[in-house]
Amino acid sequence: MLVFWKARLVLLAVPKTGTSAYAEALAPHAGMVVSDPPELKHAPIYRYNRFFRPMFEKMGAENMDVAAVIREPVSWLGSWWRYRQRPFLDGRAVSTKGVTFDAFVRDWCAKSRPAHANVGAQSKFVEPRPNGTAVTYLFRYEEREALDAFLSNRLGVDVAPGRANVSPAAAQEISRETEALLRQVGAAEFALWEGIESGTRVAE
Numbered sequence: 242m243l244v245f246w247k248a249r250l251v252l253l254a255v256p257k258t259g260t261s262a263y264a265e266a267l268a269p270h271a272g273m274v275v276s277d278p279p280e281l282k283h284a285p286i287y288r289y290n291r292f293f294r295p296m297f298e299k300m301g302a303e304n305m306d307v308a309a310v311i312r313e314p315v316s317w318l319g320s321w322w323r324y325r326q327r328p329f330l331d332g333r334a335v336s337t338k339g340v341t342f343d344a345f346v347r348d349w350c351a352k353s354r355p356a357h358a359n360v361g362a363q364s365k366f367v368e369p370r371p372n373g374t375a376v377t378y379l380f381r382y383e384e385r386e387a388l389d390a391f392l393s394n395r396l397g398v399d400v401a402p403g404r405a406n407v408s409p410a411a412a413q414e415i416s417r418e419t420e421a422l423l424r425q426v427g428a429a430e431f432a433l434w435e436g437i438e439s440g441t442r443v444a445e
Contacts, residue, residue, distance in 0.1 A: 242284055244293075246272030248395050251293070251307045254283050255366055257320040258310040258382045259402075266402035267392070285366040290374040307375070308391070309367050311437060312382035314423065314430040318346055319413045321360045326411065335359075342413045350426040364429040380439040387439035 243252040243264055252267075254260040254275075268274050275281050284293065289307065297305055312320070322345045325337040334356035337345055348358035369375035380388040392400040415423075424431060 242273075242275040242282060242289075242293075243267055243271045244273035244275070244297075245270065245396060246302070249302055249305050250395055251289065251305055252392075253286070253289065253307060253309040253366075253376070255309050255311065255363060256283050256360070257317055257324065258312045259385070260310060262402040263388075263392075263400075266400065267396070267398075270396055270398055286368060286374060286376060287370055290370045290372065294374055306377045308378040308380065308388075309376045310380045310382050310388060311363050311367070311434050313434055314363070314427055315346075315413075315415065315420070316382070317363060317430075318342075318349060318360070318423075321345075322413070323411045325357060342411075343415050343419050346415055346419050346423050350422050362427070362430060364433045367433070375443065377443055378440065379437045379443055381434065381437050384439040391440045 242254050245251070245267075252260065252263065254264065264274060264276070275284070280288070281292070286307070286309075294305070297303075319342060322337050322340075322342050325335055330336040331338060337357050340348075340357060345358055348355050349360065351358070367376045367379070378391065380391070389400045389402075392398075
């Protein structure tokens with residue numbers, strides 16, 4: 242998570258959406274870089290609301306904008322599946338080695354997800370809180386130029402991050418039946434991504 246105090250802007254680190262590259266590129270311009278522990282680095286809106294918002298408000302920033310990047314759901318799950326095939330996870334319950342992408346997606350759709358498919362949901366990550374705390378700017382992962390332009394304008398610096406923490410390449414094969422199941426179980430994920438107008442302030 243990046244906090245740009247003077248710009249009154251917070252960029253949440255939604256996992257598997259390329260925000261690690263932005264953290265590396267923009268760290269010198271940020272007032273706060275939350276890189277550890279992972280629970281705070283990847284703080285969803287409910288955790289931001291609980292731990293960070295009260296602190297910022299006490300310091301006089303009552304109107305911080307919050308931005309987040311959302312990835313197309315099949316691609317997002319694919320990145321998780323590939324990431325968890327890495328050798329350093331071998332033998333652990335979260336490893337996807339030996340698990341096909343089709344099986345991984347079905348496991349994510351299950352009512353009780355096994356450890357390797359328990360990766361959360363983007364819609365839950367940005368779900369507004371009862372007190373009104375919510376993401377104010379959403380961007381599609383696939384429209385990176387819109388995020389770059391937004392940050393450049395907001396921060397007054399050139400934004401051109403590289404790539405970081407990239408999952409290894411692997412063929413992602415998914416059956417029509419499994420994709421149909423995903424679209425049913427993960428309807429909120431697709432609705433979220435499809436409804437984004439990158440860089441446009443989210444209606445309150």
